[in-house]
Amino acid sequence: MILKKLLILLICALSPHLFSQDDKIYFEDALAQNLRKFNNQSDLAIRNKMPNEVDTIFNSFLNNYLKNTYVSDLRLKKVSGGYIQTDQINTPFLLITKNSAIIQADEEIETINAISDYYKGQVEIIVMFWDRQDIAKKSTRNYNKNVTVVYADERYNNSNRALSVYKHSFGVPTCFYVNKNKQIFDIDRKFFQRNSNPDSQKIFAERTHKGITELLVSHEDSAAQSITLDY
The missing domain is CATH 3.40.30.10 (Glutaredoxin)
Structure with missing residues (x-):
């Protein structure tokens, strides 16, 4: 009986973490996951002597991965x-x-x-x-x-x-x-x-x-x- 009560208390204490509805994506996490892709594409554009293409690549990167992420x-x-x-x-x-x-x-x-x-x-x-x-x-x-x-x-x-x-x-x-x-x-x-x-x-x-x-x-x-x- 005591063990059962302790188990209930433990579940109650952990429930905010176990069942959290916070699915926010944070800027630093989105950046860490996707920055290499942006850098590689930008480097390729520069090597191909297409520097103006970097702005297009950045806008796509921003809209697809960073916009609306949380600070x-x-x-x-x-x-x-x-x-x-x-x-x-x-x-x-x-x-x-x-x-x-x-x-x-x-x-x-x-x-x-x-x-x-x-x-x-x-x-x-x-x-x-x-x-x-x-x-x-x-x-x-x-x-x-x-x-x-x-x-x-x-x-x-x-x-x-x-x-x-x-x-x-x-x-x-x-x-x-x-x-x-x-x-x-x-x-x-x-x-x-x-x-x-x-x-x-x-x-x-x-x-x-x-x-x-x-x-x-x-x-x-x-x-x-x-x-x-x-x-």
Whole structure:
């Protein structure tokens, strides 16, 4: 009788794990299973002197394997001190990966600031530098208060698999568009302004606004509409 009671208690304790309905597929797992296929196809396209084909291969890879996968809770170190946890963000967010070795145009920072102001309260803008805190801090002085700047050096990166994939998957700079349910909506592997001329700035701004508008509309988080930018 005692053994029977113990067995019942054990089953009750384990039942959430044995009968879990959580069938979420996480970004880092989908990436680990399929990244080699993408890399092999991309390498083949480059060897065949078809570099433009890489974008087509990536779009197929994103839509077939990565889109709608879930982002694990990331605990990110803020340059200003403290942490931000992605599971505690109540809006969609952009996670923009950077490296201070790549010089950022002032106009690019201005555009990101303008976007963070425009979507304040609707979308969280997070810029993540893969550097030490002191180096990242020097690179982020011109971002405004509506941009959350975080950093992850290699020591922290190596001990955090869920975080490390955001650097080692597609390099930097890359922008991950994440919806309110913490699912990957889109990935922009070329999230940077090509040069400082006004046309380039406008193209960068319009592409980013388009991505955010689609992110918001896709989850019915906002009646966001396309806007005309004046620069």
